[in-house]
Amino acid sequence: MSARRLFFGIGLPKPLQQQLVRWRAEQFPEEAGRPVVAASLHITLAFLGEISDEKAQGLQQLAGRIRQPAFTLHLDDAGHWPRPGVVWLGCRQAPRGLLQLAEMLRAQAARSGCYQSPQPFHPHITLLRNATRPVALPPRNFHWQFTVDHFSLYQSVFAQGRTRYRALQSWPLQE
Numbered sequence: 001m002s003a004r005r006l007f008f009g010i011g012l013p014k015p016l017q018q019q020l021v022r023w024r025a026e027q028f029p030e031e032a033g034r035p036v037v038a039a040s041l042h043i044t045l046a047f048l049g050e051i052s053d054e055k056a057q058g059l060q061q062l063a064g065r066i067r068q069p070a071f072t073l074h075l076d077d078a079g080h081w082p083r084p085g086v087v088w089l090g091c092r093q094a095p096r097g098l099l100q101l102a103e104m105l106r107a108q109a110a111r112s113g114c115y116q117s118p119q120p121f122h123p124h125i126t127l128l129r130n131a132t133r134p135v136a137l138p139p140r141n142f143h144w145q146f147t148v149d150h151f152s153l154y155q156s157v158f159a160q161g162r163t164r165y166r167a168l169q170s171w172p173l174q175e
């Protein structure tokens with residue numbers, strides 16, 4: 001039986017992807033880490049791991065029953081986790097809608113047997129990988145915002161030495 005590496009997440013609008021990539025190039029030297037390509041910038045809501053198509057179908061059905069309001073996400077925080085080597089962008093105060101959506105998806109995943117990290121959910125966009133050495137973070141005077149009106153199931157695809165994320169299905173959040 002085939003298994004795919006999947007996760008539920010939130011993608012970014014294209015213009016915002018471009019703004020973030022430009023900002024990142026200004027703020028971080030090349031040696032700080034490996035930049036995530038614009039189209040791959042995302043927030044993970046629930047990581048599912050390598051799962052069978054059957055399990056994925058069950059989770060897709062459950063995702064389709066979720067009724068949650070759309071929300072605005074404010075990107076006004078950044079940080080560095082040296083151990084996984086991640087430089088990230090996030091929000092100082094995560095909106096309730098985001099936390100509720102992630103909680104629901106993570107609970108459904110756990111009930112379906114997908115291991116969920118006991119660490120508290122910290123929504124973030126990974127900007128740089130392999131950032132294991134100290135990094136000077138930019139002053140926190142930035143602020144982008146966007147409306148999150150849908151979420152998606154993504155597949156992690158590793159090919160030609162790089163990982164890309166492919167949206168398999170999306171579900172709307174309510175107006």
Ligand code: 2AM
Nearest residue numbers: 007042043044046047086117125126156
């Ligand atoms: P990261 O960006 O902080 O590395 C695809 O791999 C997505 O799932 C990435 O956003 C990654 O987060 C996240 N991810 C990978 N492994 C994970 C895990 N064990 N628990 C939670 N999220 C994970």
